[in-house]
Amino acid sequence: MGKRDDGAGPDVLRRVGEASVLILISLADGPKHGYALIQDIKELAGVELGPGTLYGALDRLERLTLIESLPAEDRRHPYRITAPGAAALRVHLDSLERVSAAGRLRLQLGGI
Amino acid sequence: MNAPRAGRLVEAALRCYPARWRRRHADEAAELAMLLIRDGTPARSIAWSYLAGAAREWLTPRPGRRLSVVACALLVAVCSLGVSVALVASTQPARAVVSPSRPPAPAHCVPIPASHAPNAAPATDRPQPANREPGHDRPC
Numbered sequence: 001m002g003k004r005d006d007g008a009g010p011d012v013l014r015r016v017g018e019a020s021v022l023i024l025i026s027l028a029d030g031p032k033h034g035y036a037l038i039q040d041i042k043e044l045a046g047v048e049l050g051p052g053t054l055y056g057a058l059d060r061l062e063r064l065t066l067i068e069s070l071p072a073e074d075r076r077h078p079y080r081i082t083a084p085g086a087a088a089l090r091v092h093l094d095s096l097e098r099v100s101a102a103g104r105l106r107l108q109l110g111g112i
Numbered sequence: 113m114n115a116p117r118a119g120r121l122v123e124a125a126l127r128c129y130p131a132r133w134r135r136r137h138a139d140e141a142a143e144l145a146m147l148l149i150r151d152g153t154p155a156r157s158i159a160w161s162y163l164a165g166a167a168r169e170w171l172t173p174r175p176g177r178r179l180s181v182v183a184c185a186l187l188v189a190v191c192s193l194g195v196s197v198a199l200v201a202s203t204q205p206a207r208a209v210v211s212p213s214r215p216p217a218p219a220h221c222v223p224i225p226a227s228h229a230p231n232a233a234p235a236t237d238r239p240q241p242a243n244r245e246p247g248h249d250r251p252c
């Protein structure tokens with residue numbers, strides 16, 4: 001998945017794991033802090049991220065400069081998706097869409 | 113689980129993270145844990161998640177922490193475990209290897225192997241040194 005490069009660059013999110021992709025999707029509509037991310041992802045995808053998983057993924061995404069942390073509000077750091085993060089998410093979602101479409105087509109052809 | 117105990121459990125789990133991570137996230141992570149506990153998430157599952165995260169954090173190579181350092185840390189841990197097992201095993205009684213009827217020979221009577229005595233060839237043309245140690249009027 002994601003091996004095709006349609007001019008939009010390689011799919012850097014191919015190997016970061018589901019949690020990281022869900023975090024990027026959650027941050028796509030605006031900055032959020034840890035608790036808001038967990039709640040949003042639970043609502044969005046039905047996935048309950050553990051706090052250890054959340055901070056591991058946030059660290060990884062920050063190292064890849066796909067997100068950035070904003071100045072702390074109280075003790076919470078809100079995180080924001082960066083321009084490269086948004087571009088990477090777009091490439092990844094396009095790739096998922098292609099695979100999804102191919103899968104649906106094959107199910108139709110197979111008559112299952 | 114009451115709130116202070118849950119807090120202590122989470123704090124203990126957070127102490128397992130590397131210092132760099134704690135400086136960056138510890139306050140925020142503790143606050144997030146309290147919010148999740150308030151929502152009904154069991155403190156034990158939060159602590160477990162942080163423990164797993166700490167293990168991943170230590171095992172993931174970082175720019176400042178080379179892979180060799182991580183490998184050395186793992187090697188030391190495995191060696192320590194091996195030494196502990198060996199120590200436990202050595203507490204069992206050892207079998208005697210020396211016959212109890214004959215006491216071990218004194219150190220000066222232990223024959224020196226030829227490989228350790230470079231001038232071991234019999235010096236027939238030189239006078240032999242006399243062994244003046246007590247008890248050498250008879251063979252060992």
